[in-house]
Amino acid sequence: MRRNLLLLTFLLIVSGIKAQKVDSIYFHLYTDSLKKGQHNYINVDGKLSNGRWLPLTAKEIKFSCSSAMFQGNELIIPADFKEEKVTVKAVLKANPSIVIERTIWIKTKPDGELPSIEEVMKPAEPKTKTKKRQ
Numbered sequence: 001m002r003r004n005l006l007l008l009t010f011l012l013i014v015s016g017i018k019a020q021k022v023d024s025i026y027f028h029l030y031t032d033s034l035k036k037g038q039h040n041y042i043n044v045d046g047k048l049s050n051g052r053w054l055p056l057t058a059k060e061i062k063f064s065c066s067s068a069m070f071q072g073n074e075l076i077i078p079a080d081f082k083e084e085k086v087t088v089k090a091v092l093k094a095n096p097s098i099v100i101e102r103t104i105w106i107k108t109k110p111d112g113e114l115p116s117i118e119e120v121m122k123p124a125e126p127k128t129k130t131k132k133r134q
Contacts, residue, residue: 022046025056025092025100033107034086037079039071044090044100062091081106 024047034040044061046054058072065088069076075088085105092098 021049022054022056022060022092022094022098023049025061025090025098027088027090027100027102029102029104033105034075034077035107036077036081039074039076042070042073042075042088042090044073046092056092060093062093064089064091077106084108 026045026047028043028045030041030043042063044056046056046060048054058070061073063070063073063075065075065086067083067086068078068081075086077086083106085103087101087103089099089101
């Protein structure tokens with residue numbers, strides 16, 4: 001009886017460990033383009049065999065890009081960068097056969113100006129009612 005209980009416990013532990021294995025990895029980027037002169041966070045999530053998602057860092061992922069440099073999960077695009085896009089590669093360190101690559105565009109238009117404090121604090125003008133045509 002005790003031997004069967006130990007065997008059952010062992011099997012549950014082994015199956016629990018197996019359920020936590022990363023089956024695939026995906027880019028979940030916060031933006032559709034990268035900014036020059038900034039550290040751009042590259043978000044990679046692992047899909048576990050039990051269907052759950054796990055955020056991954058440079059501890060679990062080997063990042064590479066032929067035309068820019070990584071520091072951890074951050075891709076550094078120099079301010080004088082000339083290319084219009086980069087290709088980012090992520091390899092799962094625990095299983096190097098799990099690889100993804102993605103081409104990401106570099107932002108070309110400047111960010112719009114933010115409104116001033118006065119503009120933000122200005123009360124909204126009342127809406128005028130219009131008569132319906134009959």
